[in-house]
Structure formats: structure tokens, C-alpha cells
Amino acid sequence: MLFKFSQIFISEESRYDEITNRILQIYRDIPVTFLKETNIQLKRLSEYPLDRGKRKLWLTHFKGRFLKPCPGTATSYRCCNYLVINETINCPIDCSYCILQDYISSPVITVYTNFETILDEINAISHANPERILRIGTGELTDSLALDPVTGLSSQIIHKISSLPNIIFELKSKTDNIVHLLDQNPARVVISWSVNPEEIVRKEEHKSASLRQRMKAAARAAENKFMIGWHFDPIIYYPEWQDGYEKLIRLMGEHVPVSQIAWISLGSFRHPPRLRDIIRQRFPETILLSAEQITGHDGKLRYIKPLRRHLYHFVADKIQKYIGDAFIYFCMESQDLWEEVLGKKPLNNQDIDFFFAESLSRRFSALNLPPPRRKIYQHPAINSNYQAPKSKKS
Numbered sequence: 001m002l003f004k005f006s007q008i009f010i011s012e013e014s015r016y017d018e019i020t021n022r023i024l025q026i027y028r029d030i031p032v033t034f035l036k037e038t039n040i041q042l043k044r045l046s047e048y049p050l051d052r053g054k055r056k057l058w059l060t061h062f063k064g065r066f067l068k069p070c071p072g073t074a075t076s077y078r079c080c081n082y083l084v085i086n087e088t089i090n091c092p093i094d095c096s097y098c099i100l101q102d103y104i105s106s107p108v109i110t111v112y113t114n115f116e117t118i119l120d121e122i123n124a125i126s127h128a129n130p131e132r133i134l135r136i137g138t139g140e141l142t143d144s145l146a147l148d149p150v151t152g153l154s155s156q157i158i159h160k161i162s163s164l165p166n167i168i169f170e171l172k173s174k175t176d177n178i179v180h181l182l183d184q185n186p187a188r189v190v191i192s193w194s195v196n197p198e199e200i201v202r203k204e205e206h207k208s209a210s211l212r213q214r215m216k217a218a219a220r221a222a223e224n225k226f227m228i229g230w231h232f233d234p235i236i237y238y239p240e241w242q243d244g245y246e247k248l249i250r251l252m253g254e255h256v257p258v259s260q261i262a263w264i265s266l267g268s269f270r271h272p273p274r275l276r277d278i279i280r281q282r283f284p285e286t287i288l289l290s291a292e293q294i295t296g297h298d299g300k301l302r303y304i305k306p307l308r309r310h311l312y313h314f315v316a317d318k319i320q321k322y323i324g325d326a327f328i329y330f331c332m333e334s335q336d337l338w339e340e341v342l343g344k345k346p347l348n349n350q351d352i353d354f355f356f357a358e359s360l361s362r363r364f365s366a367l368n369l370p371p372p373r374r375k376i377y378q379h380p381a382i383n384s385n386y387q388a389p390k391s392k393k394s
């Protein structure tokens with residue numbers, strides 16, 4: 001599944017990078033424009049409408065720190081102390097519920113080609129926290145595998161973490177682009193898929209792989225010893241949701257054994273208020289906006305709590321029935337729903353982090369992870385021991 005682009009823009013800094021070279025080899029026939037990063041040039045890139053912007057690639061360098069705490073960590077909902085790497089901003093897939101439509105300032109797909117900085121940062125954070133299991137993932141501001149066969153970033157990270165025993169690396173995708181990873185060392189690598197019933201995939205997850213394709217890719221990754229993650233995020237309420245989610249979960253159980261599942265997340269549809277108008281305008285046929293919503297503590301619209309509770313109970317029960325005893329967690333939910341639905345009582349985000357560590361160490365003992373610890377700590381990315389590495393090139 002190679003996404004097509006209509007134009008590639010390249011900054012002077014990225015011009016001679018290895019990744020730039022790879023991309024130009026693969027997209028040989030696409031017009032290329034070299035840009036100076038002046039305000040006028042950048043403004044030009046920001047003026048494309050989103051549909052056209054998603055077909056343009058902008059290669060440049062990122063000057064700040066790549067590794068960051070997941071933004072959910074700073075909200076009043078429970079979050080899991082995850083670290084994100086944003087090497088790519090924006091996504092060639094076009095989900096109608098995608099928060100990036102409201103969130104990002106530039107519609108073009110930006111790839112930061114100074115990958116060596118990412119590898120240096122992973123190395124530094126691993127050594128600064130040898131006693132901790134650190135979960136790090138791409139896929140917060142893009143799909144982890146959409147451009148990965150072209151950029152090759154994940155292979156570089158997987159190679160790097162093979163000598164870093166406290167790092168778990170996760171890729172999150174709605175594609176079936178895994179073939180380029182199958183000869184990599186699968187130790188401590190989680191390939192995850194975001195899943196929804198087939199009718200939601202067809203109507204709301206435009207340009208993504210079909211559900212069957214995702215399932216086949218997950219089965220193949222599991223056969224190749226990768227750990228698998230499933231993300232029910234966003235869970236969407238629509239008239240036939242019970243039938244849809246039950247079929248989906250049965251299919252998942254048929255494709256990946258519970259022994260290979262690292263984790264399963266649940267999160268219901270939520271969004272900033274402004275996204276509502278964007279969805280209506282870009283996807284008038286959507287079935288997303290029919291259920292009642294309230295404004296949460298974080299200012300986002302979300303389903304009312306009784307409905308969220310009902311959705312979560314249903315999905316968690318079907319996971320138990322068709323998949324088995326997997327590690328389930330919520331993405332940005334309140335403490336009372338954690339207790340009611342999952343029977344866990346996380347007092348804070350560190351508790352959730354501990355649950356992950358405990359589950360991973362117990363279920364994947366062959367990985368020899370550091371022992372799980374329950375202790376107060378600063379998020380590693382802002383840990384005072386952490387030294388931001390200097391890029392070799394910048």
C-alpha cells in the first residue's frame with residue numbers, strides 16, 4: 001500500500017539526508033521543489049486545502065526534542081505515561097474523526113528527516129532510566145506504517161532498541177504495511193492496529209486498509225513473533241454497534257492468540273468542539289455525530305458517561321469471550337470507569353504505568369524486562385537526569 005503524492009518539497013537541511021534520497025528513489029516521477037525555510041515559503045505550504053495538502057510531502061529537519069510525553073499525560077483523565085515520537089506530522093489516510101484536521105497548522109505531510117536525532121534520544125533516555133520499562137511509540141500525529149516502507153524509520157528504531165533492554169517500541173497503524181519489518185528482530189516490538197467494525201472502516205476510515213487486510217497483517221506479524229496491540233479507539237456509537245463490535249472482536253480472536261497480545265486499549269469517540277463542523281463539512285455522509293455528547297474536563301466533547309460505560313462493558317465482555325484474558329486499559333478515561341469496567345484502581349498515572357510493566361514482565365518473561373516498580377517518578381522525558389542529545393548533523 002504505497003501512498004501517492006503529487007509534489008515533494010525539500011528544505012536545504014534535508015537535501016542530502018539518507019531518508020530524502022530513499023524517498024526520491026521511490027517517488028522518482030514526482031515533481032520536486034527545493035525550498036528555503038522562509039516565512040513566505042512556509043506560508044505557501046500552509047495554504048493548501050487539506051485534501052490537496054495530504055498529497056504533498058515536505059521534508060525538513062525538526063529542531064527540538066522528538067521524544068515527548070503523550071499529551072494525554074497532562075489532562076485530568078487517567079493516562080498511561082507513554083512516550084511519543086513525532087517524526088511525521090499529518091497522515092495520508094483520511095479518517096473522518098481524525099483530530100489532526102483541527103489540530104495541525106499545516107495540511108502538507110511533513111517528514112523530519114533528521115532521524116539520527118531520534119535514535120540518539122532513544123539511546124539517551126534508555127540509559128538515563130535503566131530501572132524502568134519505557135513504552136515509546138510513533139503514530140500519534142500520523143499512521144506509524146503509512147510511510148514507513150518509504151522512510152524506513154521503524155527498522156532503524158527496531159535495530160537500535162535490540163541493544164536497549166528497557167525499551168518497548170510500538171507502531172500503530174490502519175494499514176497492512178508490515179512486509180518490510182518481517183526480517184527485523186521482533187523482541188520488544190509491538191505492532192498495533194486501530195480497529196473498528198467493517199462498516200465504520202468503510203464509511204469513516206478513508207484510504208485505510210480493510211478490516212480483513214489488517215487482520216491478515218496482524219496474524220502474519222504474530223507468526224513472526226512480534227507482540228500485537230489492539231486499539232479500540234475511537235469506539236463509535238451507531239445503530240448497529242453491538243453487532244458490529246461483536247463480529248469485529250470475534251474476528252480478532254480468530255487471527256491473533258491472546259498469548260501474543262501486549263495490550264488492548266479502549267477509548268470512546270471524543271474531539272475538540274471545532275472538529276464537529278470540520279467533519280460535517282468534509283464528510284457530510286458521516287454517521288459519527290448522531291449520539292448525545294457532553295463537554296469533558298479537558299474541553300473535548302465526548303459521549304455521556306452512561307453510554308461510555310455501556311460501550312466499554314460490552315466491548316470488554318466480548319474481549320473476554322472471544323480473545324481471552326488480555327491486558328486492557330483505557331485511553332483518557334475517568335478513575336470510576338477504570339474501577340467499574342476493568343476492576344483496576346489506578347490512583348494516578350504512575351499506577352497505570354506500573355500495571356503495564358507488571359503485565360509485560362509477567363506475560364513476556366522471555367524478554368527479561370527490568371522488574372516492574374511502583375514509585376513516584378518524573379516522566380522520563382522531563383527527568384532531570386535526561387540529557388537532550390546533540391544531533392550529529394545539527
Ligand code: SF4
Nearest residue numbers: 091093094095098142
Ligand atoms: S490513521 Fe490516525 S492519523 Fe491517520 S487520518 Fe486516521 S486517525 Fe488521523
